[in-house]
Every structure is written in structure tokens, then in C-alpha cells.
Amino acid sequence: xxxxxxxxxxxxxxxxxxxxxxxxxxxxxxxxxxxxxxxxxxxxxxxxxxxxxxxxxxxxxxxxxxxxxxxxxxxxxxxxxxxxxxxxxxxxxxxxxxxxxxxxxxxxxxxxxxxxxxxxxxxxxxxxxxxxxxxxxxxxxxxxx
Numbered sequence: 405x406x407x408x409x410x411x412x413x414x415x416x417x418x419x420x421x422x423x424x425x426x427x428x429x430x431x432x433x434x435x436x437x438x439x440x441x442x443x444x445x446x447x448x449x450x451x452x453x454x455x456x457x458x459x460x461x462x463x464x465x466x467x468x469x470x471x472x473x474x475x476x477x478x479x480x481x482x483x484x485x486x487x488x489x490x491x492x493x494x495x496x497x498x499x500x501x502x503x504x505x506x507x508x509x510x511x512x513x514x515x516x517x518x519x520x521x522x523x524x525x526x527x528x529x530x531x532x533x534x535x536x537x538x539x540x541x542x543x544x545x546x547x548x549x
Contacts, residue, residue, distance in 0.1 A: 432465050435473050492533045518546045
């Protein structure tokens with residue numbers, strides 16, 4: 405069987421292109437179905453366009469919606485990060501977070517013994533859930549009360 409090196413390279417190139425195409429379709433479909441700003445018929449229209457004219461449909465979607473796609477991905481990443489930070493703080497024992505509050509603003513002696521609160525703040529600092537500045541603010545509030 406004759407299969408020269410150039411044929412192997414071409415096969416690898418085609419396979420890579422196929423994987424890239426599948427990934428691109430997944431990205432576009434994921435964005436279409438996560439969008440909250442368009443209705444069901446618009447979503448169906450994008451799906452039909454990308455199914456029946458795949459190359460044109462995907463590139464039209466990327467050209468017309470590319471900027472807003474990036475903005476939606478960025479907003480989702482920020483929301484996930486905020487949710488993760490809130491979860492870490494709640495598991496670490498600082499209580500529930502309210503929008504716009506920091507662990508330093510919630511550390512008061514009324515939440516428990518001052519030494520206990522200081523140990524919790526130190527464990528938060530050691531785990532990386534709060535910064536050194538937030539730890540210092542908590543420490544000053546606890547020691548001054």
C-alpha cells in the first residue's frame with residue numbers, strides 16, 4: 405500500500421479541520437441556546453440556517469454576533485467567579501454574602517467571640533479567600549471592639 409508523507413500530512417490537516425469545524429458548531433449552538441435576548445423563533449432560525457447552509461450560517465452568525473458573543477461569555481465568567489467566591493466564603497464560615505459586601509464589612513464581634521472571628525479570618529487569609537488587606541481590616545475591627 406502506497407501512502408506517501410504528503411498524503412499523511414493532508415489527512416492530518418483534514419482531520420484537524422474537521423475537529424475545528426465540530427468545535428465551531430458547538431460554540432455557535434451553545435451561544436444561540438444560552439442567549440436570553442432572542443426568542444425561540446430566532447433561535448430556530450439560526451439553527452435552520454446553520455443546518456442547511458452550515459458554512460455560510462456559521463460565518464454569518466460569527467460576523468454578526470461575534471462581539472456580543474464575547475460580551476456574553478465574559479459576563480458568564482464574571483457571574484461564575486462571583487458565585488464561586490460566595491460559595492468559598494460561605495463554606496469558610498463567614499456567612500452569606502450580600503451584594504456589594506466584603507468579608508471585612510461583615511466581621512463584627514456580634515457574630516461570635518472575637519478570638520474565634522480572628523481565627524476564621526486567618527484561615528480565610530491562608531486559604532486565599534480574602535486578601536491581606538481584607539484580613540487587616542477584619543483584624544483592626546475585631547481588636548478595636
